[in-house]
Amino acid sequence: MFERFTDPARRVVVLAQEDARERAADRIGSEHLLLGVCRATDTWAAALLAARGVTRAGVEADLDAAPPTDLPGLPDKAALASVGIDLDEVRERVEEAFGPGALESTRAAGRRRWGHIPFGRDAKKVLELALREALRRGDRSIGTEHVLLGMLHSGTGRALPLLAARGVTLEGARAALDDPGAAAQ
Known part of the structure; x- marks a missing residue:
């Protein structure tokens, strides 16, 4: 699937891995993909997030305030x-x-x-949904906008509530993507 990713979308995945490593995570989660999108400032998805007040610093603060409760393989x-x-x-x-x-x-x-940090179930789901969003739109490649849309589906981990708290919704992001220039509004 990664062969269909644009260079910026691949960069988001690499940045997500870096953020997971820096945050001492044992897997890459949707929250790390969100941080990666925020760091890829020259992309449509980052512009849409920035226009809605979603910043890397804000996401990091929220993550630090609410540590994960869904550690894979461990009972709650x-x-x-x-x-x-x-x-x-x-x-x-x-x-x-x-x-x-x-x-x-x-x-x-x-x-x-070991060096390798695997993708968590939620991050895998985001990337799968990114592919589905690209197919739904008739796009030939998967960009950062598709990764963001993938995060906005229910059941995609910690990124969704962080985005929802700032008013970023799947419908709103789809509408912004359909309207060129809307990301910056």
Whole structure:
């Protein structure tokens, strides 16, 4: 599928990987793709986001304020609490024994050793939906605009609520794409 991506869309994917690595994530999520779009400032999608007040700094602040609750392969905090496991207490004890941030440093060390960060389920879904959006529009390649449209479908992870909170919707983005020059309005 990546052979159909435009150079800017490929750059967004590379930037998403960089952001995932910098944020010590164990997978590339839709939020990292959103950060990648925000960093690719010379694209239609970035212009549309900027016109609606969506910035890299704002997205990063929101992500830092609301850490992920959907870690792949791990039960959620409430499920663990129901069987008597208190994650906050576990973290406290690990940090008492091994120092502050011990759990984060082990995840980051593993990635540095292996180097590859896989795509999470939500990012894969965004990219699949980007392809579908390009096909729906009759476009021959997948651009950053299609990646953004893919993020705006339900079930696409952490990027959707961040965009929805700023009034960016699938219908609005489609309408802006259909109206040349609308991204900057």
